[in-house]
Amino acid sequence: AQTVTQSQPEMSVQEAETVTLSCTYDTSESDYYLFWYKQPPSRQMILVIRQEAYKQQNATENRFSVNFQKAAKSFSLKISDSQLGDAAMYFCAYRSATSGTYKYIFGTGTRLKVLA
Amino acid sequence: GAVVSQHPSRVICKSGTSVKIECRSLDFQATTMFWYRQFPKKSLMLMATSNEGSKATYEQGVEKDKFLINHASLTLSTLTVTSAHPEDSSFYICSARVWGGETYEQYFGPGTRLTVT
Numbered sequence: 293a294q295t296v297t298q299s300q301p302e303m304s305v306q307e308a309e310t311v312t313l314s315c316t317y318d319t320s321e322s323d324y325y326l327f328w329y330k331q332p333p334s335r336q337m338i339l340v341i342r343q344e345a346y347k348q349q350n351a352t353e354n355r356f357s358v359n360f361q362k363a364a365k366s367f368s369l370k371i372s373d374s375q376l377g378d379a380a381m382y383f384c385a386y387r388s389a390t391s392g393t394y395k396y397i398f399g400t401g402t403r404l405k406v407l408a
Numbered sequence: 409g410a411v412v413s414q415h416p417s418r419v420i421c422k423s424g425t426s427v428k429i430e431c432r433s434l435d436f437q438a439t440t441m442f443w444y445r446q447f448p449k450k451s452l453m454l455m456a457t458s459n460e461g462s463k464a465t466y467e468q469g470v471e472k473d474k475f476l477i478n479h480a481s482l483t484l485s486t487l488t489v490t491s492a493h494p495e496d497s498s499f500y501i502c503s504a505r506v507w508g509g510e511t512y513e514q515y516f517g518p519g520t521r522l523t524v525t
Contacts, residue, residue, distance in 0.1 A: 325511060335499065337452075337516035344510070383451065394440065394505055394512050398451045 294319040296386050298399035305374045306407050312359075313369045313402045315384030323389040326360070326367045327396070332380040340382070343367065345389070371404075379406045410436050410506045414517035421492055421524055429487045429520045431502030437482035438504035442514065443475075446499040458485040492524040 295318045305311035317326070328340040343351045343360050350358050355375075359368045371378055384399040411434040421427045431441055439460045444452040456477050457465040464477035474496075476488040489496050499521050503514040 327513075329516075335501075335519045337501065337503070339513060339515070342508070342511075342513065389511070393457065394514075395442070395454055395457065396452075396514060400451045401449075 294321070294324075294386050294388070294397050296384055296397050296399040298384055298402050300402045301400070302403045302405065304405040304407055305371070305378075307374055307376060309374055310370060310372045311374055311404065313371075313382050313384075313404065315367045315369070315399055317365050317367065317384070317386050319365070319386065319388075321388055321390060325387045325389055326358075327385040327387070328356070328358070328367075328369045329383045329385060329398075330378075330380045331383060331401070332377075337383075341369065374406050376406050376408060379404055410504065410515040412438075412502065412504050412515050412517040414500075414502055414520050416520060417518060418521045419523070421522070423493055423524055424491055426488055426490045427492055427522060429489075429500055429502075429522070431485045431487070431504070431517050433483045433504045436504075436506060438485075438506070439482060440505040441479060441485040442503045442505070443477060443485075443487050444501040444503070446501060446519070448499075452501060455487075460485075489522065492522070494524045497522055497524045 297316045324345045326343045330338045341353045355372045357370045381401045383401045385396045413432045415430045441458040443455045455470045458477045458479040460479045466472045479485040501519045503516040
């Protein structure tokens with residue numbers, strides 16, 4: 293069975309600085325997708341970024357980028373120029389590309405605090 | 409982007425009663441929706457996969473007779489918590505499967521906080 297681990301329950305970053313959130317996963321599959329979701333205090337889950345396992349190039353979305361290390365099964369999220377609005381819970385998620393179920397497996401989350 | 413709504417956003421019910429939560433895809437059709445449960449400061453746990461026109465697929469350990477799921481149309485899935493008890497109090501989130509251009513993604517509703525007294 294696949295698992296997703298986020299070892300940092302909480303992180304803090306100064307406004308305008310850069311922070312990296314860690315995520316590791318375990319799977320025997322070779323084809324899958326990884327996601328980072330943001331859950332602000334409103335509790336609305338928002339997709340931040342997506343990475344396809346078959347792509348070697350790291351995904352980027354404006355200030356958000358990932359460091360995808362397939363061999364190490366690591367998928368970290370880097371937030372550059374942190375803003376107060378980035379404060380939220382961040383969840384890493386895994387989805388198989390072959391099972392056909394489209395089920396997500398979520399990590400336990402990292403709470404990001406942004407300090408003014 | 410795709411918008412998913414949930415109703416109600418908050419509900420309080422008495423122990424032993426049933427409560428229905430609606431999940432709607434507002435600007436697209438969703439053949440597949442998912443129901444999650446999130447405990448305070450915890451991750452999302454998948455409860456079931458809801459497929460339009462067929463029976464839901466429940467995850468191991470989820471009581472299908474207690475958490476009734478109906479996906480009667482391409483834009484609406486409902487979760488009914490039957491004979492609710494205080495331990496059912498939680499945050500329930502639905503999501504809809506959406507084609508994201510390269511693969512399917514999930515777009516989430518804003519959640520429903522259920523409190524059973």
